[in-house]
Amino acid sequence: MTDQVEVKPEGAATTAETPDGVQVAIQRVYTKDVSFEAPNVPEVFQDQNFKPEIKMEMNSKSRKVADDFYEVVLSITLTxxxxxxxxxxxxxxxxxxxxxxxxxxxxxxxxxxxxxxEVLYPYARETISSLINKGGFPPIYLAPVNFHELFQAQMAQAAAEQQNAE
Structure with missing residues (x-):
């Protein structure tokens, strides 16, 4: 079953068009899912030397939702x-x-x-920072991410794996 989504570009917040006809428009930015868990509160607050080890996992996925319209989801898990x-x-x-x-x-x-x-990351950073702060923990500010560099590394790894498979 395929869901039909009608999206009208008139509501676009930002539109860019190049001389060769390429158009990119940010239609909407939204939080799709959010979760905060603090399973060992208040015991962890009693530790005077609270310096947690932070682990971050991040990925993104995209899907076509209508002609020329795509949903991109950036998922970040911070432990x-x-x-x-x-x-x-x-x-x-x-x-x-x-x-x-x-x-x-x-x-x-x-x-x-x-x-x-890159458009979505600052929104995710703010949401994460706000949730951690509301949980009573010291603020954590995530460093900027170079998504172009990550993409190039993924492409290089995929090419190497393909070459090794041959």
């Missing part, structure tokens, strides 16, 4: 552990709807893997 105890776990799925026209498949894949997550 803070103090020794063997989890202080908190934050999961955020920050999403956006993008109108994209005039790109070939390789260019579209590149844009969906780099530009779109």
């Amino acid at each position: 803070a552990a103090q020794g063997e105890k989890t202080a908190f776990l934050v999961e955020v799925q920050q999403a956006g709807l993008f109108g994209i026209r005039g790109l070939d498949d390789a260019q579209l894949r590149h844009l969906l893997s780099t530009f779109c997550p």
Whole structure:
């Protein structure tokens, strides 16, 4: 079963068009899913030397929702552990709807893997920071991410794996 989604570009917040007819429009940015868990509170607050080990996992995925419209979801999971105890776990799925026209498949894949997550990342950072703060923990500020570099590394790894398989 396929869901039909009608999206009208008139509501676009930001639109860019190049001389060669490529169009990119940010239609909407939204939080798709969010979770905060602090399973060992208040015990972890009693530790005077609270310096948790922070582990971050991040990925993005995209899907076509209508002609020239794509949803991109940036998922970030942040886990803070103090020794063997989890202080908190934050999961955020920050999403956006993008109108994209005039790109070939390789260019579209590149844009969906780099530009779109770059747009979503600051929103996810703010949501994560706010949740951690509301949980009573010291603020954690996530460093900027170079999605172009990550994409290039993924492409290089895929090419190496393909070459090794041959």
